[in-house]
Amino acid sequence: MLELINVSKDYFDFEFVLKNVSFSLKEGYIMGLIGPNGSGKTTIINLIMNVIKPTGGEIKIFGLDNTLENNVAIKDKIGFVFDKSIYPEKLNLDKLGYIYKNLYSNFDEEYFEELIKKLKISKLKKLGEQSKGNQMKCQIALALSHNAKLILMDEPAAGLDPIVRRELIKILLEYRERTNAAILFSTHLTEDLEKVADYITYINNGKLIFSKSIEEMRDEYKILKCTISQSKMLNESDFFGYEKNEYYFKGLFGDSNIVIPEGAIVENATIQDIMYYLNRK
Numbered sequence: 458m459l460e461l462i463n464v465s466k467d468y469f470d471f472e473f474v475l476k477n478v479s480f481s482l483k484e485g486y487i488m489g490l491i492g493p494n495g496s497g498k499t500t501i502i503n504l505i506m507n508v509i510k511p512t513g514g515e516i517k518i519f520g521l522d523n524t525l526e527n528n529v530a531i532k533d534k535i536g537f538v539f540d541k542s543i544y545p546e547k548l549n550l551d552k553l554g555y556i557y558k559n560l561y562s563n564f565d566e567e568y569f570e571e572l573i574k575k576l577k578i579s580k581l582k583k584l585g586e587q588s589k590g591n592q593m594k595c596q597i598a599l600a601l602s603h604n605a606k607l608i609l610m611d612e613p614a615a616g617l618d619p620i621v622r623r624e625l626i627k628i629l630l631e632y633r634e635r636t637n638a639a640i641l642f643s644t645h646l647t648e649d650l651e652k653v654a655d656y657i658t659y660i661n662n663g664k665l666i667f668s669k670s671i672e673e674m675r676d677e678y679k680i681l682k683c684t685i686s687q688s689k690m691l692n693e694s695d696f697f698g699y700e701k702n703e704y705y706f707k708g709l710f711g712d713s714n715i716v717i718p719e720g721a722i723v724e725n726a727t728i729q730d731i732m733y734y735l736n737r738k
């Protein structure tokens with residue numbers, strides 16, 4: 458469905474913003490794209506959308522090279538949300554719905570109306586007169602309105618309140634159920650991903666750190682918490698990252714052979730723990 462093979466991007470030939478990134482996503486699965494600010498998430502989404510060109514590597518969508526000659530066929534089946542609204546501010550959802558109906562071969566008017574109701578947005582208010590969160594909701598309704606088989610979303614939950622974020626998760630799960638689409642979305646809101654993602658792809662500094670299923674991640678990364686005196690018997694180099702002060706030690710590890718000090722607590726790492734401690738190497 459979506460495959461990135463050794464994709465690299467640099468600007469002005471000197472600084473790589475992405476280096477040899479490879480991962481794939483199958484239909485019917487939801488993948489969260491995570492990474493610190495400036496790590497390359499938006500660049501990846503823009504490359505998949507063919508808005509910018511890679512310096513090296515290949516991107517395949519529905520088995521087709523995402524180059525210009527396949528652009529129309531591919532775009533027809535992609536629903537997208539960018540981190541900033543790309544539509545003229547004087548348009549409203551009513552007009553945009555009309556444009557989408559003419560642009561996409563599978564526009565579903567009934568479902569579009571349903572989404573507008575669920576997201577509680579106005580069809581008639583101009584985009585420029587709507588709050589940032591509501592502009593995002595408009596993009597989401599449009600992205601899901603035409604039976605796209607691949608949904609790409611760059612920070613769709615940014616600026617949404619917690620209630621709407623929950624609704625968005627429900628909508629994405631329902632959409633996947635309806636269409637068996639693949640959904641890739643970038644976010645800093647890792648607790649949302651715990652609820653919805655099947656796979657996590659972690660980018661840091663333009664490099665792929667991992668692309669794994671949530672189950673693999675849970676098996677592979679654990680958190681150990683103990684007092685500083687209990688930690689004396691630990692080998693700190695066994696940890697991907699850790700923090701300690703004069704009272705406690707907390708670290709991320711993966712090796713099931715490490716000896717756990719008596720009284721220490723071992724628990725599953727959250728996505729946020731994994732990002733945080735891998736960054737503290």
Ligand SMILES: Nc1ncnc2c1ncn2[C@@H]1O[C@H](COP(=O)(O)OP(=O)(O)OP(=O)(O)O)[C@@H](O)[C@H]1O
Binds near residue numbers: 495501
């Ligand atoms: N047009 C450009 N010219 C030069 N460098 C660019 C350009 N666009 C992006 N970059 C650089 O590419 C790197 C990755 O940026 P990108 O926007 O993909 O990160 P991100 O992971 O989406 O960040 P954030 O979480 O802050 O949105 C950054 O260092 C950025 O400065």
